[in-house]
Amino acid sequence: MxxxxxxxxxxxxxxxxxxxxxxxxxxxxxIGFPLSVAENTRDLYDGITGDNVEPGDVWIINFGYGVSAWSECHPGVTVCTKALFREDAKIIFMGPHYDVHLTYNKLQTTAAADFAGKVYGEDYVFLGYITGGEAAITQLASDMRSVYPNDYFGTDLDDIPMMADVNGWRDIDGVLSSDTGDWGSYFLRQWQGPHGTRLAQIGIAMLGSTGIPLWLAGNYFGMSVGSRGGAELEILINELGEATTSMDSxxxxxxxxxxxxxxxxxxxxxxxxxx
Amino acid sequence: MAYPTAMWDVIGLWTGWVLMLMIYSYPLYKENPVYRTAEYMFIGMMLAINVVTNFSNVVRICITPMMGGDFLMIVPLILGIMIYTMLIPEYRWVSRYPVALLVGAGFGLGIRGTIAPNIQDAIISTITAPSDGGMMAWINFLYIAVGLICSMMYFLLTFEHTGPLKAPTRIGRLFIMIALGAYFGNTVLFRFTMLTGRAQFFLQVLKLIPM
Missing domain, CATH: 1.10.287 (Helix Hairpins)
Structure with a gap:
């Protein structure tokens, strides 16, 4: 033989x-393999820091990934949450996966120091699970309360201070969709396309091929690709974490x-x- | 994140660790009852969580507002119930109406949003010459332009791909193969990143690396 x-x-x-x-x-x-920062990741980071974010701006972070994709998406989401909080932006967390509350809980630990200085309901809110695909995202743009009458903990949106004047795309300054699937495309077609909402994606590696052309065309103001993108974001915020640790592996x-x-x-x- | 100390957290962590190994016994050894047990548990739990989450969602979005006087919510509720008639062969036709509505709405919404970002902006981005970025930007611009034109010519099926069409369609096919290769490669690598996450978890639970 x-x-x-x-x-x-x-x-x-x-x-x-x-x-x-x-x-x-x-x-x-x-091992300590060297890591450079890609332009698309830098654009994402620049877009959520400095002059691009005003104190009080309201952003949506969509957890479009489940527990199985934590290693790919979560480091990037952690950095973006930290960056937005440090710019005094307000954040709405939501997600289309059944285990979305587990991701939210994990974020509370991976960005613990930044959450510590913030007040629930004033600086951030967790709306929980969303279903209905593209139709729900469309509805979210026009009437948020019809999709989320209350937050994850059952509090009426009208009773949450930061949501008092927030009910659609006009009240949102930007969307960060972290995806394993199509949710970024829904925001692209129903928010960025018709309304011009600032949109960026923190996607899994698989979405790099389809997302980069959208970044090149200006539809996404930035894009983080997979855990590599997460590691690049950790370099940019100067706090090495989970993604950087796993890059060698x-x-x-x-x-x-x-x-x-x-x-x-x-x-x-x-x-x-x-x- | 520190290693958990609360009893139930530690039990949860070790349960996850054992279940992970039970699942990995399939690729690392062979199909066996241990793997099957973990697989059935996973399917059962996911199904249960799925049912509970979606039912709670229907209650939150539809039933509670209806009880509060928003009687129009009866419409999506009935449409939703109609979908389940597909489980009864003699009334299956009833389910076609809500399905048709869903398909129509989905298609309409998709088309509405696709034209500007996916077609118009993509074309503008492709045909706009780079204003900065130097030589590399121009190489990328030409690469994308040639790739786009040749790939589109590959789908020109009204003419035989011979004569002047032979070279560009061959190049187009190459570009399509490269694109599919990149897409497939990214897909495979995503799976490996997930595996990396599990390897990290494996070591973390054993306290060999920090959590």
Whole structure:
């Protein structure tokens, strides 16, 4: 049996074991791969800091990801929350996943110091779960109270001080949608497109291919792509965290995949030549 | 974030750790009863959370306002109930009306919002020459322009892809393959990031790295 045939016959579980173990090593012994900040991430950060945000501005942060995508989206959301709070902006948190309250609870711990100085109902509010897809996002633009008569804790929106004058797209200064799926597109089509609302996406790596053209066209004022984007944002705010810690491990996984792809291609080409 | 000290938090953490290993026993070993148990538990819990969350949502958005005097809320409620007639074969036709309404509304909303950002702005962005950014910006501009034109020509199906159309359609096919490759690559890498998150969790629970 040739070397390539032997290679092709290796049980796939061997690769899975190598991968699982290799991913853990950088956590135990960090490598410290260099990291540069992409322009789209810098645009996102610049768009939520400095002159682009006034004290009292109201922003929406949409948790369009569940627990399974915390490693991809949550570091970016954490940085953006910190940045907006430090500009004295008010934030409305919401999300279309059943476990949205778990993400909100996690944010309370990952951005604990910034939440400590803020008051619920005056500086931020958690509206909870939203369902209904694009139709609900459209309705949210015109009458927020029809989608959310009350917040996650059951308080009527009219009884929440920061929501007193907020009921639609006119009252919102920007939207940050953190997505594993289509929710950023809904805000794009129903808020940014027709009303010109400032919109940025904190997406998973998969959304990079579709989101970057929208950033280039100016529809997204910035975009963070995957946990790499989260790590870049952590560099920009100068507080290294979860994403930066995991970048070595992610780089090792990418390296392993590249090696596996090269080996597989060598195998195929060699077998083709032999036959 | 510190390692939890409350008893129920620690139990929750270890339950998650054990369930994760039960699920990973499938790719790392083979399909087995332990994996199946975890899988069924996951499906059952997700279904339960799904039902409870959505029912609570219907109560919050529809039933409570209706009880408060907003009787128009009866309309979406009836439409919602009509969808469930698809479970009864002889009345399945009833469900077509709310489904038609949903499809129509979704399509209309999608079209309304798609034209400006997804078509108009994309075209303007593609045909606008870069004003700054130097040589690299121009290379990107030309790359995107050539890619767009050639990829669109690939879908020119009224003419055979021979003669003057041969080269651009081949290039177009290459661009489409690159785009699909990038998309697929990003998809795979997203899954690996999720795996990285689990590897981190695995070590955190064992207190080998800080939480």
């Amino acid at each position: 040739s070397f390539t045939a032997k290679l092709a016959n290796i049980d796939r579980r061997v690769f899975y074991w190598i991968l699982f173990i290799a991913l853990m090593v950088p956590f135990l012994s960090p 992610i780089s090792v996984s990418h390296l392993l995949i590249v090696i596996a792809v090269i080996l597989a291609n060598i195998g195929v080409l060699t077998e083709r030549r032999e036959s």
